[in-house]
Amino acid sequence: MKLRTSEYFLQEVFHSLKRNNWMTFASVGTVAVSLFVLGVFLILVLNMNRMAGMLESQVQISVYLEEKLEDSDHKKIKSEIENMQGIESVKFVSRDDAKDKLAERLGDQKYLLEALGDKNPLPDAFEVTVHQPELVETAAAAIAQIKGVEEAKYGQDVVEHLFDITRLMRVFGLALMVLLAGATLFIISNTIRLTVFARRKEIAIMKYVGATDWFIRWPFIIEGIVMGCFGGLLAALALRSFYAAMAAKIYSTLAFFPLMPQYPFMNYVTVGIILAGMAIGAGGSAISLKRFLKV
Amino acid sequence: MIHMRNVRKVYDTGVVALDGVNVDIKKGEFVFVVGASGAGKSTFIKMLFREELPTSGELLVNGHDVVNMERSEVPYLRRGLGVIFQDYRLLPDKTVFENVAFAMQVIEAPRRTMQRSVNAVLEVVGLRDKYRSFPSQLSGGEQQRVAIARAIVNSPTIVIADEPTGNLDPETSWDIMDIFHRINQAGTTIVMATHDKHIVDTMQRRVIAIEGGHIVRDEARGVYGYEA
Numbered sequence: 001m002k003l004r005t006s007e008y009f010l011q012e013v014f015h016s017l018k019r020n021n022w023m024t025f026a027s028v029g030t031v032a033v034s035l036f037v038l039g040v041f042l043i044l045v046l047n048m049n050r051m052a053g054m055l056e057s058q059v060q061i062s063v064y065l066e067e068k069l070e071d072s073d074h075k076k077i078k079s080e081i082e083n084m085q086g087i088e089s090v091k092f093v094s095r096d097d098a099k100d101k102l103a104e105r106l107g108d109q110k111y112l113l114e115a116l117g118d119k120n121p122l123p124d125a126f127e128v129t130v131h132q133p134e135l136v137e138t139a140a141a142a143i144a145q146i147k148g149v150e151e152a153k154y155g156q157d158v159v160e161h162l163f164d165i166t167r168l169m170r171v172f173g174l175a176l177m178v179l180l181a182g183a184t185l186f187i188i189s190n191t192i193r194l195t196v197f198a199r200r201k202e203i204a205i206m207k208y209v210g211a212t213d214w215f216i217r218w219p220f221i222i223e224g225i226v227m228g229c230f231g232g233l234l235a236a237l238a239l240r241s242f243y244a245a246m247a248a249k250i251y252s253t254l255a256f257f258p259l260m261p262q263y264p265f266m267n268y269v270t271v272g273i274i275l276a277g278m279a280i281g282a283g284g285s286a287i288s289l290k291r292f293l294k295v
Numbered sequence: 296m297i298h299m300r301n302v303r304k305v306y307d308t309g310v311v312a313l314d315g316v317n318v319d320i321k322k323g324e325f326v327f328v329v330g331a332s333g334a335g336k337s338t339f340i341k342m343l344f345r346e347e348l349p350t351s352g353e354l355l356v357n358g359h360d361v362v363n364m365e366r367s368e369v370p371y372l373r374r375g376l377g378v379i380f381q382d383y384r385l386l387p388d389k390t391v392f393e394n395v396a397f398a399m400q401v402i403e404a405p406r407r408t409m410q411r412s413v414n415a416v417l418e419v420v421g422l423r424d425k426y427r428s429f430p431s432q433l434s435g436g437e438q439q440r441v442a443i444a445r446a447i448v449n450s451p452t453i454v455i456a457d458e459p460t461g462n463l464d465p466e467t468s469w470d471i472m473d474i475f476h477r478i479n480q481a482g483t484t485i486v487m488a489t490h491d492k493h494i495v496d497t498m499q500r501r502v503i504a505i506e507g508g509h510i511v512r513d514e515a516r517g518v519y520g521y522e523a
Binding site: 206210215 | 376
């Protein structure tokens with residue numbers, strides 16, 4: 001593309017964005033809202049996947065014991081577990097230790113425990129570690145059979161639920177995304193249609209004097225891309241503050257929650273959202289040109 | 296330059312606009328296409344720059360096979376043609392200079408030749424001193440001269456004019472014809488559809504008369520031949 005030509009294209013785009021200022025505003029706004037919602041779902045799903053991944057890779061089983069067992073019972077259970085295959089370590093956690101640990105984890109909300117007074121609702125437990133994550137399920141099942149064991153819990157239990165939720169969010173997010181993308185495409189193609197209409201005389205003359213189809217199309221495509229780019233930029237900025245606020249909120253209550261670190265994660269999201277905006281913009285233009293610009 | 300064999304045009308509505316048309320126009324000719332409204336004159340003109348496609352037959356313009364050409368080739372066919380309409384079709388928010396330069400801009404002509412070429416054609420049509428005016432500040436005749444300047448700025452080999460004097464008074468029409476005459480003298484082929492009996496009879500050029508979709512007369516130094 002010649003320099004002179006790109007200059008001409010940019011002028012055309014600028015004029016037309018100004019001429020249809022309200023439609024431009026509406027288009028950019030719709031792109032921004034759509035991409036923001038899309039981004040929120042993206043962030044949630046990615047974080048849940050990460051959490052699921054971390055839980056899945058855990059090799060720890062929490063073995064809760066029945067109440068009123070003697071020390072000798074504890075020893076018996078411990079040795080029974082240790083004799084199983086694939087067990088790396090077995091560590092006893094008394095109910096008092098467990099209460100202290102919980103108090104530590106609750107942090108600011110320790111008062112919840114204080115409400116219990118001297119009572120301790122927690123059971124004695126073993127923390128069992130296996131060699132490999134794949135062994136967790138069978139080991140837990142076997143341990144649960146041991147006499148005196150109340151239950152054997154492990155991360156993958158939670159993982160199953162988490163996957164259910166993630167799947168649901170993915171489906172819901174996808175449906176919403178398709179809907180919003182449709183709305184966005186519609187409004188952008190409408191804006192471009194207005195531009196095509198406003199410039200129909202010029203377009204006719206361009207055709208008579210031998211401008212190529214692409215020469216005629218480019219300004220409209222660029223206009224769509226510019227609108228999409230601005231919409232994406234707004235959405236990305238909003239998402240960054242959203243994620244920062246969300247992270248601050250979560251970390252203030254759950255310090256060890258495995259959130260995606262903001263950087264570079266949010267930089268990727270920003271770039272992705274802006275590119276998505278540009279793609280939607282170009283798509284909206286293309287639809288409009290196909291329908292309204294008979295070149 | 297222009298070669299038509301058995302050209303037939305049937306519109307979607309079923310109207311047969313042209314049928315069995317055979318015409319050859321050579322380089323440097325000045326041709327009037329005459330006929331009553333609805334005779335097929337406009338269709339004839341429009342096919343030359345592929346605004347309309349022949350339904351069947353053979354049509355060559357400047358060596359381009361108009362019937363079988365790719366869509367992407369159409370702009371290059373049109374770059375060899377200058378098209379002028381009855382209603383001028385100028386861009387109201389552009390000055391005279393910009394309207395003419397626009398034709399060069401959109402075919403990505405080099406910038407350095409633009410100024411010179413535009414000034415040269417404005418000189419030809421006698422509007423050099425009005426280059427900063429907007430179309431609304433010009434008379435009908437002047438607007439048509441701007442349109443002519445735009446049509447010839449890319450040095451076409453054929454100028455196609457569809458009723459260029461249709462909206463102008465007789466005196467102004469003669470100014471326009473004078474410009475066409477000069478352009479033709481410089482070697483450009485001119486094909487002009489017209490209703491103006493007086494112009495055709497006075498200019499004594501080749502006349503192709505169309506009636507009911509057929510060419511009924513094709514004379515080297517013809518007259519209008521109808522009562523207008």
